[in-house]
Amino acid sequence: MPIPVTVVSEPSKSAVRIRRAVPDDAAAIVSVLAIVAAERVHSAIDRVWTVEQERSYLELLSPREVIYVAVNERSEIVGLQILDRWSSLESMAHVGQVGTFLLPAQRGRGVGHQLWNATASFAREAGYRKLAIQVRGTNTRALAFYRGIGFRECGRLTRQVVIDGKEDDEVLMELFV
Numbered sequence: 001m002p003i004p005v006t007v008v009s010e011p012s013k014s015a016v017r018i019r020r021a022v023p024d025d026a027a028a029i030v031s032v033l034a035i036v037a038a039e040r041v042h043s044a045i046d047r048v049w050t051v052e053q054e055r056s057y058l059e060l061l062s063p064r065e066v067i068y069v070a071v072n073e074r075s076e077i078v079g080l081q082i083l084d085r086w087s088s089l090e091s092m093a094h095v096g097q098v099g100t101f102l103l104p105a106q107r108g109r110g111v112g113h114q115l116w117n118a119t120a121s122f123a124r125e126a127g128y129r130k131l132a133i134q135v136r137g138t139n140t141r142a143l144a145f146y147r148g149i150g151f152r153e154c155g156r157l158t159r160q161v162v163i164d165g166k167e168d169d170e171v172l173m174e175l176f177v
């Protein structure tokens, strides 16, 4: 009797490339952020800022701050990862904060890890000694993603986010570079 073969369908690996964002990417970045914010469940961002605000943010990034974007074969931005300073205080100049936003179709294909490879090496070069993030308590995929790249949970702000009347915690995570 033939042995039954189970075919497991896996999401295809990504074919994106990673590059540094420039001010002209502002509109595409805002449009990715708007799609993630509209999902309402992943981020504390409930309303996205304007293209002009994003452009000026990009223009004013210090040499120690960066956005990496993931672009597809048509050169469209399909995801991004931000690294900027946690605080403008000199006492916290060694601490960076990270945020990652992928379009729905790009999730679970390794794009987050591709972005992280670029961000982690930038963070080391830029002299950060630790990175910190806040992740919504219900965002199990993001918690798993950040754990997987070495972040550990170090605190919880209870009922910190309210979006559309629904409360959520913010989990604090940190990583020593």
Ligand SMILES: CC(C)(COP(=O)(O)OP(=O)(O)OC[C@H]1O[C@@H](n2cnc3c(N)ncnc32)[C@H](O)[C@@H]1OP(=O)(O)O)[C@@H](O)C(=O)NCCC(=O)NCCS
Pocket: 036, 042, 043, 099, 100, 101, 102, 103, 106, 107, 108, 109, 110, 111, 112, 113, 134, 135, 136, 139, 140, 141, 142, 144, 145, 148
């Ligand atoms: C969170 C995010 C950045 C992760 O990037 P990604 O490329 O999709 O990461 P992956 O799904 O490939 O991997 C994340 C890990 O979570 C696991 N995972 C995947 N889907 C999951 C799910 N639904 N629930 C729990 N864990 C999940 C994977 O197994 C993987 O673990 P591994 O590295 O040990 O294999 C991306 O999904 C995203 O942008 N989501 C929407 C926005 C968001 O939540 N941003 C974070 C705000 S703090």
